[in-house]
Amino acid sequence: xxxxxxxxxxxxxxxxxxxxxxxxxxxxxxxxxxxxxxxxxxxxxxxxxxxxxxxxxxxxxxxxxxxxxxxxxxxxxxxxxxxxxxxxxxxxxxxxxxxxxxxxxxxxxxxxxxxxxxxxxxxxxxxxxxxxxxxxxxxxxxxxxxxxxxxxxxxxxxxxxxxxxxxxxxxxxxxxxxxxxxxxxxxxxxxxxxxxxxxxxxxxxxxxxxxxxxxxxxxxxxxxxxxxxxxxxxxxxxxxxxxxxxxxxxxxxxxxxxxxxxxxxxxxxxxxxxxxxxxxxxxxxxxxxxxxxxxxxxxxxxxxxxxxxxxxxxxxxxxxxxxxxxxxxxxxxxxxxxxxxxxxxxxxxxxxxxxxxxxxxxxxxxxxxxxxxxxxxxxxxxxxxxxxxxxxxxxxxxxxxxxxxx
Numbered sequence: 001x002x003x004x005x006x007x008x009x010x011x012x013x014x015x016x017x018x019x020x021x022x023x024x025x026x027x028x029x030x031x032x033x034x035x036x037x038x039x040x041x042x043x044x045x046x047x048x049x050x051x052x053x054x055x056x057x058x059x060x061x062x063x064x065x066x067x068x069x070x071x072x073x074x075x076x077x078x079x080x081x082x083x084x085x086x087x088x089x090x091x092x093x094x095x096x097x098x099x100x101x102x103x104x105x106x107x108x109x110x111x112x113x114x115x116x117x118x119x120x121x122x123x124x125x126x127x128x129x130x131x132x133x134x135x136x137x138x139x140x141x142x143x144x145x146x147x148x149x150x151x152x153x154x155x156x157x158x159x160x161x162x163x164x165x166x167x168x169x170x171x172x173x174x175x176x177x178x179x180x181x182x183x184x185x186x187x188x189x190x191x192x193x194x195x196x197x198x199x200x201x202x203x204x205x206x207x208x209x210x211x212x213x214x215x216x217x218x219x220x221x222x223x224x225x226x227x228x229x230x231x232x233x234x235x236x237x238x239x240x241x242x243x244x245x246x247x248x249x250x251x252x253x254x255x256x257x258x259x260x261x262x263x264x265x266x267x268x269x270x271x272x273x274x275x276x277x278x279x280x281x282x283x284x285x286x287x288x289x290x291x292x293x294x295x296x297x298x299x300x301x302x303x304x305x306x307x308x309x310x311x312x313x314x315x316x317x318x319x320x321x322x323x324x325x326x327x328x329x330x331x332x333x334x335x336x337x338x339x340x341x342x343x344x345x346x347x348x349x350x351x352x353x354x355x356x357x358x359x360x361x362x363x364x365x366x367x368x369x370x371x372x373x374x375x376x377x378x379x380x381x382x383x384x385x386x387x388x389x390x391x392x393x394x395x396x397x398x399x400x401x402x403x404x405x406x
Contacts, residue, residue, distance in 0.1 A: 003256040007040075008033045010258050015247060016061040017078030019352040023064060032056050039243035040252050042215030042233075053244030058280060065371075073373040074167050074405055076357045078346060080247070080299050082365035083331040084393070086326050090264055090303040091138070091145035091323075092231060094207060097309055100127045100156050111313040126402045130311040131159075135166060137320055142326060144169075146231075146336035146350035147308065148176035148207045151194035160199045165387055172337035174205035177232075181221070182212040186224045204228040206338045207305070211236050212264070219251045221359040223261040229340040234266025239287055241267065246300035248343040249321075262340050267291055269305040274315035288322055296329070301339065322368045353406040364398030372405060379404045 002025075007135035007396070009025040012018075039053055047388045068075040093312035105112075105120050105127065112120065112127060131147065138145055149156060163173050175181075175195055181188040206227050208218070215233050216286075222230050235241045245265050256363050268291050273284040295302040312317025326333055334342065345363040357368075362382065370378055371391035376384065378392060382401040385394050394403055 004037050005033050005254050007254060007256040007258065008036050011036060011249060012057065012064065014347055015057055015080075015249070015365055016064065016348070017080065018064070018068075018350070019076065019357060020349040022068065022077075022352070027064070027067070028304060029060060033062050039245060040215070042213070042243065048244050049238075049240040051241045051244055051246045051294055051300060051315070054241075054246055054300055057247075058298055069371055069373055071166075072371070074376075075357060076239065076350065076352075076368055076370045076378075076403055078350060079367040081332040082342060082348070082363075082367075083395075084333070084367040085330065087292075087299055088301045088332040088334070088339065089292075089326050090231070090301055090334060090336055091143065092207065092303065092305050092336055093134060093147045093308040094209075094305055095131070095147055095149045095308050096153070096209070098131075098159075099126055100128045113312075116312050126239060127312045128309045130308045131162070134308050134309055134319075135171065137323065138171075139169075141323055143323060143327075143333055144171050144335045145340060146172035146205060146340060146403070148174045148205070149195060149199075150176045150178055150209065151191045151198070152178045156198040158197070163201060170335075170338075172205060172335040173199065173201045173203060173241050174207070174336065175203040175211070175227075177206055177208035177210075179209060181206075182208045182218045182232075183214050183221070185221045185224055188221050192225055192227075203380050205340070206230050206232070207266075208232040211269075218264070219259060219385075220253070220262055223259050227261060229336060230260040231266055231305075231336050233263055234303070234305075237368060239268070239272060239277070239291060241265070241294075246295050246298065246302065246341055248339065249299060262343060264301060264303050264336055264339060266305055267295060267305050268302070270307055270310055271315055274310075279315070281315060284315060285318060285321065289325070292321075292325070293328070296331075301404040302326075302331075304335075357403040359396075359401045362396040362399065362401035364396060366396040366401075368394040368396070368401075368403065370394060370403060376405055379406070 005025045009023045013023045040085050065075050109117050120127045120307045178191045181191050247266050248262050251263050253259050273279045306319050348361055350359045380394050383394050385392050
């Protein structure tokens, strides 16, 4: 339990954004440690319609911050998202297929509009290859996303130039794990090699096909393969939060040490709405909004999986409306790689030395919050400060950041 409690301490420190060593493992409630351990093991009981573990993080974090303020007189911590956004959204697309025969399209003709069906039947449009369409929708809104490709299901060589152009422009090209990659290091290595050979791109992010996942081995296989982040852990057959979490975290290794690999928990998959729940578009929009509000309530990450081949189908065609709703909220929006890069940059140590707090290489748009029992406003180097409510808001300019209390 000591190793598990130390993992919980590291988890809370990073999630809350506290200075290095800011969480005393002995003060963490055993209930939280137990719930976190069960989540990391993938216990079925952890499945929930609500981000229950994130709510526990909020409660424990509030108590820790208040305890530090009471005992030390000063507390400084990092906000989660750039410019202190109230939540973040991660845009991702699995690419299960990029073409289908006419017979397949005819059998599913009710899914398409009359115009799209006619264009498909006359060979003027491939309704299962919507990569350029997605890119155009997102580019018009100054957004970027991730595409995860199956390396063994179709030939990517004809798309190499297109994918290279996309990555140059800020889109993320990752691996959609082929069958068996979730429990075989050899198959994972082979799949990554195929992507590299066909496209010239070294994928650093992954989502497993059909969300296959073994909590005892998959994270290790991914990390050993050199992947930087995964975004598989989520539900396929129901709405909700697979392990009660919706913020990035470093999963534990066999000794309960945080891995280098980062997990971005999946919150919503389009196929859950239309395939499992048989929802109508209005119902899908309602469920999307409900999950969005759940994530916002815990300052979380709303990771969305929208299959690119579904963009011209009933249900899938509401994707532009989802983007516009997220933009209206003013949340932080990015691809899987952008979110992972941000989280890793934010996770650079905030070091406390007496009444001085330093962070080397603080990312631009990072926001810190400070509170002083005496109401003191700190001196800030490397950023700006403004009094805000019961504390001070500090905005990093990017680079070394120092917050000092006299």
